[in-house]
Amino acid sequence: MTYVGIDLHSNNMVNVALNGNGKMVREAKLPTSRRSLEDFFGTFDGPIRAVVECTSNWYWLSDWCRANGVDLTLAHSKMAGAISYAKVKTDTVDAHTLAELLRADLIPEAYQIKHDRRELRELTRGRLRLIQWRGKLQSALWGQAIKYNVPISGSQWRYLGELQQWLQPQLPPAAGLQAELMIEQIIQLQRQIHRIEEEIEKQVPFEATAERLMAVPGLGKVGAWTIMAEIGDITRFPSAKQFVSYCRLVPGASDSGGSRRHKSGNKDGNKYLRAAFGQAAVSAYTHYKVVKKFYRKIKRRSGRPVARAVVAKELAKGVCAECSA
16 A cells, blocks of 8 residues: 655645555655656556645646545544644655654545536535625625715615615715615625625526425525535534534634633634535524524523524534434
């Protein structure tokens, strides 16, 4: 068995190959291309296992390895760094460390989405990014209008053409021009979001699973597909608590010497699931009386952000139960 550690960058990659005894048999710095992989891996006989850190550009490498019979492991970048500290850190050292961890079966694995679900996840993530951009524009437009004591109500966002006509006479020329341009951008984003949603609805192979998730309050078809694409295989979570933690819906903890302290704003987990469950929570406490009553109870005690997070956490538990059934 040959073990290959790959330190992958956008322009180049460093590959280090070890044999079963841990001896380095080859090390090379190569251009980031399929031809380079063919030349490097073609020199080995027998089975090959490779490992690469889960960064932003591993899709093409996974495709190549699958097509050429190479068993690729995806390493969790943060956890791999935590167990492999080195005073001298270079690309070669990183690749060698990955190969050693793979040989010792100590790689902290990141989830590698199945190829047939990748397109769906790219679509749903693209939709969430557009929604976030739209939200930032709406906040900027609200801030621009409130400078002149022109508050925008929630219902006015539904009719952007009428909102533009209503704002223009109440704002100075410079502010009115900025408001007009921001509304045009919001309208364009609305069209793009709708276009992506139409493409998502063509994902027929996932129809049955999406229908089952729609039984959870606040989840529509697109929201269900988003969550399903991010989860992948629910059995990778041993319990609902770990799934909720992965969704970034519970705070971290920093306990030491008998003191207990929560850590909010923790970046560990899946930001897309957090956004999807946040949207589902708003829809749930807006349209379901039981959820609204629960939301208001938490809101009185802990405030709006905490109440929304608690509702989102309960929805995540419901999704976990539906997927595990």
